[in-house]
Amino acid sequence: MAMSRDARPGVEGLFRDMADNCARLDAPTYADLSAHVADRLPTHEVLQWMFEPYADARIADMVPLRFFAAVQRLCLEREAPGLALFYATLGGTPPSTPAARDACRAALLDIVEAHAPALARGMEWFPQTNEVGRSVALLAILRETVDAWGLPVRLHEIGASAGLSLRADALADAGVVPAERPGIGPGPDIVERVGCDIAPLDPFRAEDRLLLTSFIWPDHVERFERLRRALDVAQEVPASLVAEDALRHVRALRLVPGSVLVVWHSAMWMYLDPQERHAIENALAALGATATSDAPLVHVALEPVSEVAGEQHVFHLRVASWPGLGEVPAGMTVTRATATPSGLPISWTVPCVGAVVHDDRGRLLVIQRGKEPAKGLWSVPGGRVHAGEPFSAAVAREVREETGLDVSVGDMLGSAASPAPDGATYDIRDFRAHVVGSPVPRPGDDADDARWVGRAELRDLPMAPGLLDALAEWRVLPTAP
Numbered sequence: 001m002a003m004s005r006d007a008r009p010g011v012e013g014l015f016r017d018m019a020d021n022c023a024r025l026d027a028p029t030y031a032d033l034s035a036h037v038a039d040r041l042p043t044h045e046v047l048q049w050m051f052e053p054y055a056d057a058r059i060a061d062m063v064p065l066r067f068f069a070a071v072q073r074l075c076l077e078r079e080a081p082g083l084a085l086f087y088a089t090l091g092g093t094p095p096s097t098p099a100a101r102d103a104c105r106a107a108l109l110d111i112v113e114a115h116a117p118a119l120a121r122g123m124e125w126f127p128q129t130n131e132v133g134r135s136v137a138l139l140a141i142l143r144e145t146v147d148a149w150g151l152p153v154r155l156h157e158i159g160a161s162a163g164l165s166l167r168a169d170a171l172a173d174a175g176v177v178p179a180e181r182p183g184i185g186p187g188p189d190i191v192e193r194v195g196c197d198i199a200p201l202d203p204f205r206a207e208d209r210l211l212l213t214s215f216i217w218p219d220h221v222e223r224f225e226r227l228r229r230a231l232d233v234a235q236e237v238p239a240s241l242v243a244e245d246a247l248r249h250v251r252a253l254r255l256v257p258g259s260v261l262v263v264w265h266s267a268m269w270m271y272l273d274p275q276e277r278h279a280i281e282n283a284l285a286a287l288g289a290t291a292t293s294d295a296p297l298v299h300v301a302l303e304p305v306s307e308v309a310g311e312q313h314v315f316h317l318r319v320a321s322w323p324g325l326g327e328v329p330a331g332m333t334v335t336r337a338t339a340t341p342s343g344l345p346i347s348w349t350v351p352c353v354g355a356v357v358h359d360d361r362g363r364l365l366v367i368q369r370g371k372e373p374a375k376g377l378w379s380v381p382g383g384r385v386h387a388g389e390p391f392s393a394a395v396a397r398e399v400r401e402e403t404g405l406d407v408s409v410g411d412m413l414g415s416a417a418s419p420a421p422d423g424a425t426y427d428i429r430d431f432r433a434h435v436v437g438s439p440v441p442r443p444g445d446d447a448d449d450a451r452w453v454g455r456a457e458l459r460d461l462p463m464a465p466g467l468l469d470a471l472a473e474w475r476v477l478p479t480a481p
């Protein structure tokens with residue numbers, strides 16, 4: 001079980017956590033080597049010396065990752081051929097037999113003993129990864145953005161590392177990454193590519209290329225190849241990278257008539273404290289308030305869904321735009337896809353709706369679900385959107401099918417991402433609606449029961465998880481007692 005980012009489990013615990021993560025993320029070589037370092041730490045003097053400064057390190061300090069990257073730099077510099085033999089990314093064969101695993105472990109400890117001071121210095125480098133698989137999600141949204149606004153794109157990335165995602169279009173054109181959903185909209189005309197990072201890397205500098213490459217896990221050959229090819233593409237497609245904090249960068253952004261500004265980030269939100277995140281969101285909302293259809297703003301993020309243990313490895317692609325797009329109001333965030341930490345594969349969310357309907361006594365319309373998910377629990381009427389159906393039409397149809405009531409559909413109140421039983425994720429968009437005609441509900445379709453409830457009854461009903469919190473946040477709980 002993964003630990004929280006602030007946990008301080010001791011160096012041995014850090015390596016056990018790394019072993020768990022590697023096993024989960026299909027990296028058996030590091031899983032085995034991490035477990036071996038954890039096993040040997042109590043008695044191995046050189047390991048103890050090297051990790052002494054990190055006795056109180058947090059999971060978030062990523063000490064094992066820094067150690068393995070320092071080791072891999074020696075492999076890449078041809079200083080550790082005995083270990084490179086086992087690294088698939090370097091042309092080696094991953095150890096798959098007990099004898100090969102023993103040899104691989106021994107090769108690692110040989111390097112530790114031969115290069116301890118260099119490794120200790122190398123571990124001072126904080127992990128720097130630039131995962132180009134994540135640019136696939138960005139490109140899909142850029143295509144939709146161009147389709148929606150018909151404007152050239154100014155692309156700004158915060159926490160850009162080496163700025164590889166700023167070349168999302170060129171990476172797809174060169175076949176480095178797949179072009180996800182190529183049917184949606186034309187390729188974007190990107191007229192400005194700017195990234196900021198507190199420690200930017202330069203794709204033209206050999207040391208920076210080495211550093212980035214060293215953080216790829218040796219079993220992940222595809223990621224390694226993608227990165228190498230992306231670094232080449234980056235040299236063909238100029239982008240400017242500034243050494244600047246994300247908040248400062250966002251605060252300085254301005255909209256330019258005749259172009260859409262897309263602000264993108266991936267795998268960097270966890271490095272910001274809550275105040276910084278809030279300040280960035282506020283700065284974007286303030287900029288968004290000045291947006292027009294001739295100078296729109298789009299915020300696209302691919303970030304872990306939460307930092308709760310075990311959930312850090314699910315990333316959500318979230319999008320907000322100013323002015324609003326389609327039926328989504330300005331600045332409202334919707335979850336469009338989920339992805340692994342490397343960005344691939346992407347799983348697009350299943351569009352769903354919910355209806356928040358009050359009667360003239362201030363009661364809320366609820367149904368008891370007759371099917372999974374949440375069978376037997378109470379919820380607002382709603383369900384899946386049919387292909388090509390506008391969200392508001394789906395709201396009216398679902399209310400009619402589940403309660404027999406006719407409604408007129410109003411504004412979208414908010415959205416929630418919720419796990420679907422088949423491993424997919426629902427993108428549930430809730431709309432306000434008003435009954436037109438008879439207010440007497442008759443349950444049907446997916447609903448076993450339908451009724452109007454006041455606050456007291458709502459409190460007593462077993463509700464679908466998260467619904468009451470969402471209704472409270474949107475201030476649409478029933479006003480009737």
Ligand SMILES: C[S@@+](CC[C@H](N)C(=O)[O-])C[C@H]1O[C@@H](n2cnc3c(N)ncnc32)[C@H](O)[C@@H]1O
Pocket residue numbers: 128129130131132134158159160161162196197198199200244245246247265266267268271272
């Ligand atoms: C895990 S890397 C992700 C890089 C890239 N976005 C990607 O998805 O491959 C996180 C990056 O965020 C940068 N970073 C962390 N805090 C930052 C801040 N306050 N402002 C700007 N960049 C920051 C780090 O230097 C690092 O390059």
